[in-house]
Amino acid sequence: MTTADDRVLALADDLLELQLAAEPLGATLLGVPGYDDRLADVSEEAGLRQRAAATAIAARAAEHPDDLTAKVVKQQAEAIVDRVDARMVEYTISDIFVGPAASLLTFLPMVVLPDAERAQAYLSRLRQVPQHLEQVAERHRAGVAAGRVPVRKLVDSAIAHLDRYLGADLQADPLLAQQLAGEDNGFAAERERVVAEIVRPAFAAYRAVLADEIAQHGRSDERPGLCALPGGDEAYAALSRVHTTTDLTPEQLHQTGLDVIASLREEYAELGSRVFGTSDQAEIFDRLITDPALRWRDADELLDHARAAIERAEEAAPRWFGRLPGQRCQVEPVPAAEAPGGPAAYYMPPSLDGLRPGVYYANTDRAHERDKFLAEVTAFHEAVPGHHFQLTIAIELTELPLLRRLADVNAYAEGWGLYTERLAEEMGLYSDDVARFGMLAMDSMRAGRLVVDTGLHAKGWSRSQAVDYLRANTPLSALEIGNEVDRYIAYPGQALSYMVGRLEIQRVRAEAEARLGDRFDIRAFHDLVLCGGPLPLKVLDEVVSAWPGV
Secondary structure, eight states: OOOHHHHHHHHHHHHHHHHHHHOHHHHHHHTOTTOTTOOOOOSHHHHHHHHHHHHHHHHHHTTOTTOHHHHHHHHHHHHHHHHHHHTHHHHOOOSSTTSHHHHHHHHGGGOOBOSHHHHHHHHHHHHTHHHHHHHHHHHHHHHHHHTOOOBHHHHHHHHHHHHHHHHSOGGGOGGGOOOBSSOOTTHHHHHHHHIIIIIHHHHHHHHHHIIIIIGGGOBOTTSOSGGGSTTHHHHHHHHHHHHHSSOOOHHHHHHHHHHHHHHTHHHHHHHHHHHTSOOOHHHHHHHHHHOGGGBOSSHHHHHHHHHHHHHHHHHHGGGTOSSOOSSOOEEEEOOTTTGGGSOSEEEEOOOTTSSSOOEEEEOOTTGGGSBGGGHHHHHHHHTTTTHHHHHHHHHTOTTSOHHHHHOOOHHHHHHHHHHHHHHHHHTTOOOSHHHHHHHHHHHHHHHHHHHHHHHHHTSOOOHHHHHHHHHHHOOOOHHHHHHHHHHHHHSTTGGGHHHHHHHHHHHHHHHHHHHHGGGOOHHHHHHHHHTTOSOOHHHHHHHHHTTTOO
């Protein structure tokens, strides 16, 4: 006899299969077998099929309103519908990993080749690059025809990225970098031939489409937000739901950002008086931005500092967490090809099959221009006790359905990362007051993201308005601010997830502390938050409110 639990588990499996089939390269990077020879079908027809299947799964999940897994299934299925409806592939062109070409050049080199079977699958995947990029080009053309056009500056950045890739020597091609375990049997030679004769010409053809057909239609920096596009308001609402797992309106999100920015002034004044002898925020920002002593000497110094911060956090972690990840986090530089337009840092979780470790990537491009005071807070967010703890522990929760371990819930993931930046202060991890400025700066940036993301995509801000707001309200360099704003333009709604999630985790913790009093255990609370897998914020609230079962 099939029970309700069985039906929910089957739903979870059905949805996960739908997600992995839609993003087969992501499935490979997660270590899920069966998808290694494919690239995504990004045609409109495929999107409509995914939408129909997700709609049906969400309806079936709604039949189990009290089941925790069913709640996750429903939210994840509805997120697929929202993503399809937003039609991002039509107008998302960028040199960061959300852009179609940049995505391939970022993630394909991360594929591990442990045996001949997966090496052959990798070749099959490479041979599909022309078809994939042709589909992308068709979606761009459809977007132009419907008035859903990209931002010209970001198209130019994508073209420049492709020029760097295509202009480099073949032997330095990142798609040839992986080492095959075991005997070669002609693999390396065939891979080089496929890259030279099939892959690189496909990227060149896609670059020509961008330069000859798409760029001329691009929006100016005066109109970079979704609200400038037909159906843009609806698309932004959909993406906001995806990334926050809430129904907060752009106006509410915008005001929350303004409120947090205002609340930070007193902390800046106190710390600035102690470190710089001034409580004036503008003067503090100027010192942080212009003092050459607060820049890195070189890439090695940047990476060494990140590794030291992570080791310090690892040593303190057992006093704050009952469950620890089963592997340590590695630290590597962002690959050179993507570094110029890439983020300051990011984390890639380990694969389920154990072939790829969790890696914290720090951007060493123009290291002498990068802010030293941001290094520790960024390492705590991306690595320990941030994303490395959260994502690695989730992968190791083998008692949960696989969907629950892999669910893409941005507000939970980024909320946890931002929560750990303040937690690091509780844990005594910051090495000095300059590093604490990094904590405040990142609070400013994440609050600024609420203001700027909604400003761009709901209120019609220009790029320069967004840059000016962050310059006035965050102590970050022009390099970082420019990259940040371009990221918000290219990736609508994602920037909302950080502060929304952090505020919710802080709220449920404060309520649990008040309710439990002396019975509150911080290690148990962190285990509760991390050991249920990624949860939509409403579901996390329910879980913590029921803890510890009374």
